[in-house]
Amino acid sequence: MVESPETLASTIESLKSLGLTKYEALVYIALLQAEGASASEIHEISTVPRASVYPVLDRLVQKNLVSVSHSTPRRYNAAPPGEGIDRMLRYIEADAQRAREALTEIYRNRTHPEHGRQELIWTINGEETIRSRLVEITAGTEHSLDIVSSYAFLGHTLPALLPKIRENVTLRIITDHWEGKLPEGAELYLLPPLDHIHSVHRKLEETAGVFIIDQTSALVLMGGEFISPTALYSESQGFVNFFIRYWDFIEKISKKSQ
Amino acid sequence: MVESPETLASTIESLKSLGLTKYEALVYIALLQAEGASASEIHEISTVPRASVYPVLDRLVQKNLVSVSHSTPRRYNAAPPGEGIDRMLRYIEADAQRAREALTEIYRNRTHPEHGRQELIWTINGEETIRSRLVEITAGTEHSLDIVSSYAFLGHTLPALLPKIRENVTLRIITDHWEGKLPEGAELYLLPPLDHIHSVHRKLEETAGVFIIDQTSALVLMGGEFISPTALYSESQGFVNFFIRYWDFIEKISKKSQ
């Protein structure tokens, strides 16, 4: 059975990210389709040029993905998919561990020269990076953490932040609504309903989130669910002041919740 | 601090297997050494040509491994090693899962035409492949499993085989010695001490193991601890008969253990 060209193409790309070349992927896939195939049969199934099939098979044997018979013509078997993928992954994981150890040593001895650090505005890309940076940044909060964000975002973000925030930190949250228990000691402000002040509410959804840490640094989430999410972070006082004023403004039109 | 050229080179190779190009690896490593570095500083640390640093940084940002400041000159930060490596691994693991699913579907529909299958002699490479094939082959045993192998090998191989072998299978083992409890119902034959029959003992170490399944198929381990281990497997009656005779010969010079 042959699958769609798109599925085949994406499977090849996946196998390439596991360390196979295009021809290696095609030959492996062909062997999964036909046990005990000869090189000519593999050529017919995969459309890899017949002369290229032999060295590709040699490399797959070396990678322990294929076994070969002693016969004429030689016949080949592929490791079943589970085994084959696990084996390729294990090689890569071993490399990952070696890289991690070497890079951790390098990172431990890094230099972090001052470059007017406070004046820099950093762009952070990717939901995962943003979340991990948010955890790291808020974990260092000493006095106050002021948040403006939608409950949709906070609902699954706060559980990761709160355990790492010191108990005496003043936490003030402006959001569109709230469900369930409020974090202990937190002050909650609710935005007026949508039909009250349109432009500000739309602005909140567009902005997706503002986090002000100790009135000295700020992380701002830009919108973008369909494209890669982006955030800005800075310790620049001008940048932070802008968002402190933004927060104050939003607070004035919100209602403190008991 | 700069590490040895060998360590750097092997770290680069490890990062390449995680999907980075050589220049991407060098730039990432440079950024781990110097937080908040500019492109020129990265060029100086990594020796990547300055003009090449910019597109490489763009790709690293897209891979969520680097964040960038809005400043002149632009400054860059790397994701810490743990995060960076985990992130790269997760992309690859996602590809692995997609490939596994696609290939499992293909494999389910494979053809396995007869090609005088019983006459083929298969070469199996790699300790892991050999072990998994051994488990698979011996799990299908119906009547008898005859083994000649060193205790060094059996000691850590049998525990994986035994749970999958049917209870009524006759298990006969010839080995150099035995420690601990014998598998229930198994017959044990001990080879004479080394100084008695030199050549046969050396032959056992060289061969490393013979497994005869139901007197109809055989898997033979060739030696080679320092090079990649290799095994031969066949259902060819000539092949199996040879090793049945080999087993009988070894049995005659061994002593059945109570």
Next chain:
DNA sequence: TAAATGTTGTTATAACAAAAACAACAAGGG
């Protein structure tokens, strides 16, 4: 204050290496 110099960021191109693709041929089997 203007000119000169250096830096930053970008784009285009050349060189190189690995993979893809093809050509050719010897040996063996039917």
Next chain:
DNA sequence: CCCTTGTTGTTTTTGTTATAACAACATTTA
């Protein structure tokens, strides 16, 4: 004798490496 198998060499293509060139901006110097 013809077809198949297996091998080797060569060419082409592709992606990465490496370099050259240039515009814009920032800094320094006269």
